[in-house]
Amino acid sequence: MSDHPLIPPRAAYVHVPFCDRKCGYCNFTAIAGRDGWIDRYLRAIEIELSWLGESQEVDTLYFGGGTPSHLAAGQLARLFDTVLRWFPLADGSEWTVEANPNDLDAERSAVLAEYGVNRISVGAQSFDEWKLNQLERNHRGADIRRAADVVRSIDADLAIDLIFAVPKSRSGGSSAWSTEMGETFATWQRDLDSAIELAPDHLSVYGLTIERGSAFYGRRVRGDLVELPEEIQRAMVLEAIDRLTAAGYEHYEISNFARWLHRKEGTEDTRMAGSQFQRSARSRHNQIYWQGAPYHAAGPGAARYVHGCRETNHRSTAKYLQRVLDGQSPVAEWEMLDPESRAREMLVLALRQMDGISRDDFSNRTGFILDDLVRPAIRRFIELGFLADDGEKIRLTREGLLISDALWPEFL
Ligand code: SF4
Known part of the structure; x- marks a missing residue:
């Protein structure tokens, strides 16, 4: 897929x-x-x-x-x-x-x-x-x-x-x-x-x-x-x-x-x-x-990602119902991600998976070279023991997954 x-x-x-x-x-x-x-x-x-x-x-x-x-x-x-x-x-x-x-x-x-x-x-x-x-x-x-x-x-x-x-x-x-x-x-x-x-x-x-x-x-x-x-x-x-x-x-x-x-x-x-x-x-x-792949969504508060655009429906069920039943769009927020933001987001999502992300895969999917984009952060987190790098793939270590939420802002 x-x-x-x-x-x-x-x-x-x-x-x-x-x-x-x-x-x-x-x-x-x-x-x-x-x-x-x-x-x-x-x-x-x-x-x-x-x-x-x-x-x-x-x-x-x-x-x-x-x-x-x-x-x-x-x-x-x-x-x-x-x-x-x-x-x-x-x-x-x-x-x-x-x-x-x-x-x-x-x-x-x-x-x-x-x-x-x-x-x-x-x-x-x-x-x-x-x-x-x-x-x-x-x-x-x-x-x-x-x-x-x-x-x-x-x-x-x-x-x-x-x-x-x-x-x-x-x-x-x-x-x-x-x-x-x-x-x-x-x-x-x-x-x-x-x-x-x-x-x-x-x-x-x-x-x-x-x-x-x-x-x-x-x-x-x-x-x-x-x-x-x-x-x-x-x-x-x-x-x-x-x-x-x-x-x-x-x-x-x-x-x-x-x-x-x-x-x-x-x-x-x-x-x-x-x-x-x-x-x-x-x-x-x-x-x-x-994987940062696209998906449809429907219903109150639902978020979709279609053609590079992230949209979120109204979180209030009352508002969602009122708008849709009146023939109006239920979308409350939307954001068109530029290629670099998409690439950075994809990196963070991929790193949540224990398999990590391979440099080849990342460049094939995003068009960006991983190290060009986030080299200083990768180096620092490897030194701190939060990431492991086998030359091809980077992935979270056991220490890293305990504090992963603190790592993501550095990549984004
Ligand atoms: S109210 Fe309870 S059951 Fe309903 S969505 Fe929240 S956590 Fe789940």
Whole structure:
């Protein structure tokens, strides 16, 4: 698959903003208590996609949120019909739907199976009751295990998200600490082991960050939430890498791990391993982002990258609905990237992947010589032990991935 940003996209993202309730740490485009808007949302998606003019075949399709599985079975089917009309799937494509663990009932799973969804990303976050409460999730650990069984029963790949470094809370802002002691290293180890027991095909692990716009942000400002010390958070990252790789997962992106699986017919991401054909359970859709390749998108807050132009729809679902249903563009921001900005951005995205980036590949894809563009930064980060250079490829070291967010501004 070519990843040149000026070719037509072969990937599409659809944002479903509805949730059962808003989690305390969430600053995504997500709304709770507005199920009455779902019909208008489905109509808006029909209208927004009709503006494509003609259908666009894709290799990867991703429904994220919000919580796509919050839609009722009939609503999901209507959404799938609309989206597949405009984004028909190529043979061997990857189709992911994000799901909350307690949403995968018989009706919704029947729709997922009937339409051929072949990858379900379950927002597990944790198996620990204290963590789930603290995160204000609406599911329990047992729901995740049931959801995993449902995903297996419809023959889809199982992806699981986990969160670590959940902060401590202090009751009522008083000087007395609550009995809740925050996430411990042992809690995180148990979460990793519980996830490994389910043998998901793909695992994403994210350190909790308290973002402006989330309920947690206000609580931290009031002194009601205290984040874990940085050294514990770093130890948790390294523990995830060590435990998951020991369990046979390939660490292929800063936060992402995948297994090698028996190949399903028609998939293109294959390799020979021993005497068997296998395919990687890496997220093909997310790899499109990390390659700096183009992609379509629809829905509130959705971001697309088409013909070198980055566009983001209005994050407010109310505004998105109002504009689209009035026949107006939902785009709130857009930016045309010049070739050098594209090249720098591609470098940062590529470095998120543990394979790193080869100098030849970079110049073929961008027309720029890597060392001409960022030689001083590369030299400094190699000296500091954050990057490794074998003469052809540069890639993040173990030290580097712990502080990667601090490296990117130097390249951009
Ligand atoms: S974290 Fe996920 S489930 Fe929770 S409110 Fe945000 S989008 Fe919805």
